[in-house]
Amino acid sequence: MAMMTGKQYRDSLKKLKPEIYLMGEKIESVVDHPAIIPHINSAAVTYDMALAPEFEELMTVNSDLIGEKINRYTHIHESHDDLVKKVKMLRAIGQQTGSCFQRCVGHDGINSVYSVTFDIDRKMRTDYHKRFIEFIKMIQKNDLMISGAMTDPKGDRSLSPSKQADPDQYVHIVDKKKDGIVVSGAKAHITGAVNSHGHLVMPTASMKEEDSDYAVCFYIPVDAPGIVHIFGRQTNDLRKCNCTMDQGNAEYGIVGGEALTVFDKVFIPWEYVFMCGEYEFAFELVERFATAHRQNYGGCKVGLADALIGTTYALAEAQGTLQAAHIRDKLTEMVSLSETLYCCSIACSCQGYALPAGSFMADPLLANVTKLNVTRNVYEIARLAQDIAGGVLATAPSEMDWKDPKIGKYVDKYMKGVDNVSVETRLRLVRLLEAMTCGTALVESMHGAGSPQAQKVMIQRRANFEHKKRLANKLAKISEQPS
Amino acid sequence: MVRQNPKYKIALKYCGTCNPYIDVTRIARHLFNVIKEKDELKLVPISEKDISIIVILCGCFRACGNKEDVRNKSDKYLLIAGESLMGEYIAEKSLPSSLDERLIEILEELRSNRTP
Numbered sequence: 268m269a270m271m272t273g274k275q276y277r278d279s280l281k282k283l284k285p286e287i288y289l290m291g292e293k294i295e296s297v298v299d300h301p302a303i304i305p306h307i308n309s310a311a312v313t314y315d316m317a318l319a320p321e322f323e324e325l326m327t328v329n330s331d332l333i334g335e336k337i338n339r340y341t342h343i344h345e346s347h348d349d350l351v352k353k354v355k356m357l358r359a360i361g362q363q364t365g366s367c368f369q370r371c372v373g374h375d376g377i378n379s380v381y382s383v384t385f386d387i388d389r390k391m392r393t394d395y396h397k398r399f400i401e402f403i404k405m406i407q408k409n410d411l412m413i414s415g416a417m418t419d420p421k422g423d424r425s426l427s428p429s430k431q432a433d434p435d436q437y438v439h440i441v442d443k444k445k446d447g448i449v450v451s452g453a454k455a456h457i458t459g460a461v462n463s464h465g466h467l468v469m470p471t472a473s474m475k476e477e478d479s480d481y482a483v484c485f486y487i488p489v490d491a492p493g494i495v496h497i498f499g500r501q502t503n504d505l506r507k508c509n510c511t512m513d514q515g516n517a518e519y520g521i522v523g524g525e526a527l528t529v530f531d532k533v534f535i536p537w538e539y540v541f542m543c544g545e546y547e548f549a550f551e552l553v554e555r556f557a558t559a560h561r562q563n564y565g566g567c568k569v570g571l572a573d574a575l576i577g578t579t580y581a582l583a584e585a586q587g588t589l590q591a592a593h594i595r596d597k598l599t600e601m602v603s604l605s606e607t608l609y610c611c612s613i614a615c616s617c618q619g620y621a622l623p624a625g626s627f628m629a630d631p632l633l634a635n636v637t638k639l640n641v642t643r644n645v646y647e648i649a650r651l652a653q654d655i656a657g658g659v660l661a662t663a664p665s666e667m668d669w670k671d672p673k674i675g676k677y678v679d680k681y682m683k684g685v686d687n688v689s690v691e692t693r694l695r696l697v698r699l700l701e702a703m704t705c706g707t708a709l710v711e712s713m714h715g716a717g718s719p720q721a722q723k724v725m726i727q728r729r730a731n732f733e734h735k736k737r738l739a740n741k742l743a744k745i746s747e748q749p750s
Numbered sequence: 751m752v753r754q755n756p757k758y759k760i761a762l763k764y765c766g767t768c769n770p771y772i773d774v775t776r777i778a779r780h781l782f783n784v785i786k787e788k789d790e791l792k793l794v795p796i797s798e799k800d801i802s803i804i805v806i807l808c809g810c811f812r813a814c815g816n817k818e819d820v821r822n823k824s825d826k827y828l829l830i831a832g833e834s835l836m837g838e839y840i841a842e843k844s845l846p847s848s849l850d851e852r853l854i855e856i857l858e859e860l861r862s863n864r865t866p
Contacts, residue, residue, distance in 0.1 A: 620811040623837045630812065731771055 269335040270327070271410040272318060273311030280307065280462060285489045287461045287526070289498040297461055301507045302498065305520025307462045309368045310412060312360060312519075313340060325356040332400065333407050340374045341407040343381050344627040350616035354566035358609065361570020365516050365703060367523035367711065369459030371567065373413030375559035376467040377403060378626060380484060380541050383552045385624030387545050395541045396624070402486060402539065413486070414463040416454040416528060417556060419471045428474065428481040438468060438530055439480045440543065447536040448543060450483060454530075458523035458715075461496050465489050466528065470542070473550035482549045484542035485535045493533035496526040502706025512666040512695060515702025522711045555628055557725065560716040561638035562629035565612025568641055568712060572605035572648055575703050579652040582696040585688040586657065597651045604644040604651075611637035632729040639722040645712035649704035656700050663697050757792035758802035758860055760785060761823070763815045770809025771832040772842045778807060780846040784853065791857075802826060803856055805849075826856050 271279065280298050287294040287303075294300045298307060317326040317338045328349070330337045344350055353374075360368050381403065384395035406413060419428075422436030431437065438452030454468060465488045474482045487494065501521060503514070511517045542548065580598055583589040615633030622628055653660055659682075669678040669690070682690045702708065713719070739745075762781065767774050785791045794801060801824040806815045813831035821827050828835070828849065833842050840848045 618810075618812050620813060620831070621837075630810075729771075734770065734773070737773070 269330070269333060269337050269408055269410060270317055271314050271338075273315040276311050276314045276410075276412070277307060279464065283464065283488070283490045285461060285496060286494060287496040287498055290500070294461075294498070302504060303461060303524060305366070305507070305514075305516070305518060306369065306459065306524030309364045309366050309519040309523075310370055310459060310462055312364050313368050313370045313412075314338065314410070316360060316363065322356075322359060325352050325359055330407050332404050335407070337407045338410050340370045340412070341377070341403070341410060342374075343378055343403065344619075345625070346627060347617055347619055350562070350619045350627055350629055351613060354562065354609075354612040354616055357563055357566030358570040358573070361567040362573050363570075364519040365571055365574040365699070366519040366521055366708075367458065367567070368519075369414075369462075369523045370412055371563050372415035372458050372523075372560065373463065373467055374415075375556055375563070376413060376415030376417075376469060377406065378559055378628070379552055379556040380467065380469065382555060382622040382624040382626050382628065383548055384541050385622075386551065387542065387548050389623070391545055393545070398538055399541050402541075409464075411464040412459065412462070414457050414460045414466045414489075414528075415556070415560075416457050416460070416466045416468045417471050417553070418455050418457075420453050420455050420527075421471070427478055428472070429477045437471065437481045438483060440483050441480075441532060443543075444534075447534055448483070448485070448540055450485070450530050450533050450535060452530050454528045456499075456525045456714075457528045458525050460526040460528050461489070461498060461524065463489055466494075468530075469552055469556060470549040472553060474546035476546060478549075479544040479546045482542055482544055482546040484540070484552065486539040486541070487530075487533060487535055491533055493531045495529040495531065497529070499525045499527065502708070503702070510666050512691075513698055515698035515700070521702050521706075521708045523715075554631065554725070555622075557717055557721070558629055558631040558634045561722065562612055562615050562634040564641040564712070564716060565608035565610070565637045568645055569605050569609045569612075571703065572601070572608075572645070575648065575652055575700070576601050576605065578696055578700050578703070579655050582693070582700060583655050584685070585693045585696060586684040588655070594655055597655055601648050601651050604648050608637065608640055608644050611640055631725060635722040635725040635729075638716050639719055639726065642713050642719045642722075646709060649709055652700055652704055656697065659697055660701055660705075663694060666694070669694060757790055758857070759794045759798060759800060759824075760791050760803045760805065761794050761796040761798065761801050763796050763804055763806045763820050765806070765808035765810075765813065765815035765831075767809045768814075771811075772809060772830075772845065774807050774809050774830075777830060777845055777849065781805060781807075781849065784850060788857075796820070796823060802860055803828065803853070806830070808832065826860070828852055828856070 277298055289302055297303055316322045326339055327336050328339050328342045339356055380399060384399045387393055388396045419437040422431045422433060428437035435452045438450055440448050441451050442449035465486055467486050469484050470482050506514045583594050588594045615629040615637055618630035618633055619627050664678045669675050679690050684693050785793045804824045804827040806829045808815045808831040810832040816829050835848050
């Protein structure tokens with residue numbers, strides 16, 4: 268069984284016992300908790316779509332490693348075509364869920380670790396890559412969902428890992444044993460953490476020799492002893508408990524269900540250790556992961572934007588404003604902003620290249636430009652959507668009042684738009700737009716895959732200003748200074 | 751009369767250099783000088799037959815010049831793609847000397863394979 272259905276994915280989660288807390292309570296069953304069900308539904312779409320014939324071309328691939336058809340989310344990119352198809356796949360799924368479907372982080376993690384373990388082995392004569400290939404085979408055979416756990420809490424950001432007052436601000440090795448290592452620390456903002464089968468933990472920053480204990484990469488099942496998940500709050504999360512329509516996107520929720528994931532003296536067997544002290548490769552891993560993940564955002568966020576633009580268009584129609592020239596202009600602007608992001612992701616994929624391991628990665632400069640544009644364009648798209656929606660976005664009565672036998676008639680009377688569109692339709696569109704543009708949903712576009720400054724650092728590093736200066740010198744007839 | 755061995759043909763293939771990360775013209779100039787200095791090498795266009803070595807010179811890691819039909823034109827090829835030589839990272843300033851080293855290795859191999 269190399270590909271699971273959404274149902275099989277849910278059933279597989281029932282067999283796990285991860286330790287999860289939310290609002291002071293321990294969650295006993297992850298698949299039954301209203302705060303987490305939408306995120307599981309969203310991830311389940313990545314399984315069901317792989318089995319749908321219309322998405323097969325994007326969602327599946329034949330694995331040379333296990334000789335079977337697999338879900339693309341467990342695949343190591345072998346060509347430019349793979350990179351492009353990843354982006355297209357993300358857009359297609361985003362259109363279906365209107366929310367984060369979480370699985371890309373682990374996918375980017377396995378691709379980055381695959382290539383970096385090859386490079387480590389080549390230089391250090393270790394055997395991480397061989398181990399990692401066996402791990403990938405296991406992931407592919409079982410169609411597992413892996414979280415990509417990179418971001419450490421970081422404590423005092425001005426200090427390196429080994430200089431922190433509290434060593435646990437970065438995940439680190441606390442003991443090395445004959446059969447494995449013991450790690451402590453935490454990873455923050457981990458997407459899909461509580462509904463994944465396991466975590467692929469990677470270092471979060473470049474390291475120096477004194478940080479060797481922090482240069483650690485490993486896989487660990489989600490319910491291993493010592494792992495504690497603290498599920499994050501989201502805008503309007505209590506609506507998940509007392510209503511459906513007012514959630515906006517009740518089936519798939521908003522964002523990726525992020526959690527603070529604590530590692531309290533967790534034992535990792537050697538077969539799952541893929542970096543153990545090779546500090547000089549930490550930056551390489553971070554850069555490759557960041558590139559792969561930033562490549563995504565002109566795929567998934569454009570899929571979400573497609574749904575958002577549709578919502579805004581339908582709402583304008585419901586409110587009788589669709590024919591106004593400025594509304595049509597704003598809707599067109601939303602499309603232009605969104606497709607610009609898609610162009611970026613497709614471009615960085617086409618300009619990608621092969622790594623020594625034989626796998627492919629996107630062009631780092633263009634991938635970082637993609638994500639930096641996402642931190643701007645998605646906000647502008649949301650601003651235009653809110654502009655078109657009107658103030659009702661922030662003031663609409665609740666679904667309970669609309670359903671109330673006494674006052675519901677007033678809601679019906681005064682929330683009415685054009686004749687042929689029901690109040691329920693209008694309210695549903697308003698709530699969906701609210702879920703997609705207010706609060707937590709937008710922050711994901713700003714800080715997911717790294718904050719804007721992280722992209723600027725990478726862009727600056729690869730800008731090649733000297734080349735641009737040479738071009739200027741040539742045009743201005745300035746002779747080169749002897750070097 | 752001493753019979754001279756025929757020269758090894760060497761050709762250069764550029765990627766197109768749309769937005770090069772490295773100064774490819776500087777590396778090409780260096781290569782031309784090396785060829786001039788080595789009697790056994792002869793620079794030919796890539797359309798020539800029986801090429802011994804092809805140097806594929808690409809401005810970035812994308813390596814647009816690295817195509818199968820280009821590589822198949824000779825038994826040996828060297829690929830520079832951005833700051834890399836044959837897939838290994840090499841800083842731009844060290845690329846010419848690294849290219850020289852690999853060229854010498856290939857020439858030695860070709861010499862040893864040449865029938866007396």
